[in-house]
Structures are given as C-alpha cells and as structure tokens.
Amino acid sequence: MEGRPLEDSALIDRAKGGDVGAYEEIVRRYRAPALRAATIVVGSSDAEDVAQEAFVKAYRALPRFRAGAAFRPWLLRIVTNEARNRRKASGRRVALALRAAEAEQTGPSTEAVVVARTERETLLAAVNRLADADRQIIGYRYFLELSEAETAEALGIARGTAKSRLARALDRLRGHLAEEADHGMQEADR
Amino acid sequence: MTEPLEQRLSDIGAHLVVPEGASLPERVRGRIEEAPRRRLVALRRPRRVALLAAAILMVAAGAAIAGIAIRGVLITVDPTATASPRAGARLSLGEPVTLKRARARAGFPILVPAALGPPDEVWIDERLAATPVTLVYHPRPRLPRSTVSGAALLLTQMRAELDEAVLAKTVGSPQDIEQVTVAGRPGFWIRGEHLVSYLARDGTSFQDTLRLAAGTLLWDREGTTFRIETAVSLKRALEIAGSL
Numbered sequence: 001m002e003g004r005p006l007e008d009s010a011l012i013d014r015a016k017g018g019d020v021g022a023y024e025e026i027v028r029r030y031r032a033p034a035l036r037a038a039t040i041v042v043g044s045s046d047a048e049d050v051a052q053e054a055f056v057k058a059y060r061a062l063p064r065f066r067a068g069a070a071f072r073p074w075l076l077r078i079v080t081n082e083a084r085n086r087r088k089a090s091g092r093r094v095a096l097a098l099r100a101a102e103a104e105q106t107g108p109s110t111e112a113v114v115v116a117r118t119e120r121e122t123l124l125a126a127v128n129r130l131a132d133a134d135r136q137i138i139g140y141r142y143f144l145e146l147s148e149a150e151t152a153e154a155l156g157i158a159r160g161t162a163k164s165r166l167a168r169a170l171d172r173l174r175g176h177l178a179e180e181a182d183h184g185m186q187e188a189d190r
Numbered sequence: 191m192t193e194p195l196e197q198r199l200s201d202i203g204a205h206l207v208v209p210e211g212a213s214l215p216e217r218v219r220g221r222i223e224e225a226p227r228r229r230l231v232a233l234r235r236p237r238r239v240a241l242l243a244a245a246i247l248m249v250a251a252g253a254a255i256a257g258i259a260i261r262g263v264l265i266t267v268d269p270t271a272t273a274s275p276r277a278g279a280r281l282s283l284g285e286p287v288t289l290k291r292a293r294a295r296a297g298f299p300i301l302v303p304a305a306l307g308p309p310d311e312v313w314i315d316e317r318l319a320a321t322p323v324t325l326v327y328h329p330r331p332r333l334p335r336s337t338v339s340g341a342a343l344l345l346t347q348m349r350a351e352l353d354e355a356v357l358a359k360t361v362g363s364p365q366d367i368e369q370v371t372v373a374g375r376p377g378f379w380i381r382g383e384h385l386v387s388y389l390a391r392d393g394t395s396f397q398d399t400l401r402l403a404a405g406t407l408l409w410d411r412e413g414t415t416f417r418i419e420t421a422v423s424l425k426r427a428l429e430i431a432g433s434l
Binding site (some may be wrong): 021030055059073138142143144173177 | 201202206207215217221222378
C-alpha cells in the first residue's frame with residue numbers, strides 16, 4: 001500500500017471485493033482489541049488461536065457487514081462467539097494476569113510502584129474470581145475500554161441489559177474485594 | 191483504595207498480559223488464501239470427468255511446448271517468474287496428519303528416506319487429484335533451514351500420471367534445469383526459487399508460493415512422482431533420494 005494510509009472503510013470495501021492484502025491490513029489494525037477480547041474470554045494462552053479463527057470467519061462474513069456500520073464491535077462480536085465456543089470446549093479456568101513488573105518511566109518511589117502493583121494484583125484476583133459473564137462484561141467495558149453500546153453489541157446483548165448486568169457485576173466485584181479486605185485484616189490481627 | 195473502582199479497573203487494562211499477535215495478519219491471510227481452493231474442489235466434483243479431460247489436454251499442450259515432462263509434472267520456462275516476497279509464509283501443503291493416516295488415505299505407498307528417518311511433520315493434500323503427501327523435516331546437522339520455507343527439507347510424493355495430471359512447474363531460466371539420474375531413474379534438478387502451479391482435478395490451476403532456497407529434485411518411480419525441496423546441495427539431495 002503506497003501513499004496515505006487508507007481509511008478503514010476503504011480497506012473494508014476492498015476486502016469485500018476480494019483484496020486479501022487489504023484485509024491483512026485490517027487484521028493489523030484490529031488485532032490488538034481482538035486479542036484483548038479473546039484474552040478476556042479464554043485467557044492469554046488460547047487468545048491468538050481464537051483471534052486467528054475469528055478473523056478468518058469475519059472475512060467470510062464481510063459481505064454481510066453493513067457499509068458505514070462500526071467495524072470494531074462487529075468484529076468483536078465474532079471474536080466473542082469464537083472465544084466462548086473455545087471456552088466451553090476447554091473448560092479450563094481463565095486467570096487474567098499482569099505483565100511482569102516493568103520499569104516505570106516517570107519516577108514515583110519504588111515503594112509507590114510496589115503498592116500500585118499490589119493493588120492491581122488484588123483487584124485482578126477479585127476479577128478472576130468472578131463468573132465468566134461478569135468477567136467478560138467488566139473486561140470489555142474497562143480493559144478493552146468499549147463504550148456501553150459497544151460492549152452490548154460485542155457481547156450480543158441489548159444495551160439496557162448490558163447496563164444492568166455491568167452494575168450487578170461491579171457489585172459482586174466490590175463484594176469480593178470487601179471479603180478479601182476482611183480476610184486481610186484477620187490475617188493482620190493474628 | 192481512594193480511586194473509584196471503575197478507574198482502577200481501567201488502569202489494570204494497560205497492564206494485562208495480552209499476546210501481541212505479531213504474525214497474526216500474515217497467518218490470517220494464509221488461511222484465507224488457502225481456504226477457497228478446498229471448497230472449489232469439493233463443489234465441482236460432479237463435473238470431474240469432463241474437467242479431467244480438459245486437464246489432460248492442458249498438460250499435453252504444455253508438454254508439447256516445454257518438451258520436458260515427467261508423469262504429471264510439466265516444466266515450462268517462464269521468464270517472468272520472479273521470487274515472491276511473501277514466500278514461505280504459507281506452504282499450503284494441505285492438512286497435517288500422521289504418517290500412518292497419510293498412508294491409509296493416499297492409496298499409494300509413502301516412502302521415508304533412510305538417510306533422514308521419520309519426518310517431523312506429515313501433510314496430505316486431498317484437494318488435488320494426485321493427493322500429494324509431503325514429509326517435512328526440520329533443521330538438523332547437515333540439513334540447514336531453508337530461508338524460504340522455514341523448514342529444512344520437504345519431500346512430496348504424489349500419484350501423478352498423465353491422466354491425472356496435476357502439476358506444472360515454472361522455472362526462471364533454462365540454465366536452472368539440470369537432467370540428473372536418481373536411483374537409476376531420470377530426473378531433474380531445478381535450481382533457485384520458482385513458482386509452482388497446480389492443476390486441480392476440476393481443471394482449474396492455481397499457483398503456490400515458492401518454498402525452497404537452493405533446489406528441487408524431481409523424479410518418478412512406479413507411478414509416483416517424488417519432489418525434494420531443500421537448501422542442501424544436489425549431491426546431498428541425491429543421497430537422500432537414493433535412500434528411499
């Protein structure tokens with residue numbers, strides 16, 4: 001591809017017309033959210049496989065993609081279906097993980113970094129304890145940073161349902177965090 | 191614990207372990223380019239007889255032009271043939287199977303060269319009438335990695351006779367072809383990268399990407415065409431071929 005990068009919509013048009021190179025570029029642009037969504041549903045080890053399958057299926061489904069519609073939630077819907085099927089088949093517990101400690105560029109004290117990391121670990125552990133549906137909606141909304149509408153579309157539910165389900169998932173997450181905090185205090189008391 | 195929960199969740203997003211998928215675009219492209227061919231063959235099976243006849247005609251015509259032919263393999267000289275920049279990403283060998291399964295499904299004997307022993311991977315391509323079975327060997331001492339295919343050696347065996355003609359090869363220049371003797375049989379050593387085009391049983395032909403760095407050895411024996419694609423020398427390739 002030469003000159004100015006093409007708009008997504010132009011790439012999609014070309015891909016619809018059978019231009020596999022254009023589709024390869026779409027995959028390049030959208031692999032990050034696709035892999036992230038797959039990771040949230042099946043965990044990081046199967047995410048690439050799921051994303052690959054999903055992109056192949058999305059290519060075949062392109063003729064049904066409505067011109068002008070938002071591509072990301074449409075694609076993520078396909079990723080979600082593929083990932084959920086994989087999840088059912090594997091039955092393994094999904095545990096999201098934090099990347100190994102990275103060198104922080106701006107210089108808060110080492111202590112502050114450790115505290116921040118411990119807090120993240122506690123929070124993520126609580127997310128990992130949630131049921132699949134709760135983890136998925138929280139993950140899509142906050143880890144993928146989708147809007148409420150996009151979250152609903154990607155998960156294949158009505159917008160109102162997404163809103164109430166997210167609220168309930170957050171309540172349960174707060175519950176887990178409170179339990180852990182209690183547990184932590186009991187440990188400290190001993 | 192001072193920040194709202196939502197904000198703390200958003201912060202975690204940036205620190206999650208998520209695969210990068212560096213090769214994902216290329217792999218997806220490979221899968222897409224491979225898939226329609228399979229469907230093509232399956233859909234058109236009823237027309238097989240007529241198309242088979244067409245295939246024979248095409249190969250016969252090609253053979254007349256080229257003047258060199260082994261059963262089912264025809265070598266033509268095409269000055270426009272150039273190395274594809276995307277070579278090696280997609281070998282498109284069909285589907286992975288065990289050696290035992292390949293033998294059962296191919297319907298002809300699949301030989302393993304004693305010089306190399308059991309292959310690291312076995313693939314069968316039932317999209318083609320000749321049902322090529324490819325043994326893939328990974329790099330090892332005296333068997334360097336091909337920069338093109340990523341593997342060290344590919345040995346393809348296929349039921350290729352003229353009436354199930356399948357394969358056409360296109361070579362860059364006539365100097366690239368050398369006539370050789372492989373275990374007493376006439377064969378060809380083709381140097382350098384080249385395009386491979388297949389003729390499917392429905393009469394359609396499609397091109398394959400290049401997959402070798404140094405050379406291809408082609409010969410046939412008892413109705414089976416053998417093809418070795420490798421980065422090793424002709425001498426070593428003949429040694430391997432002789433151990434079949």
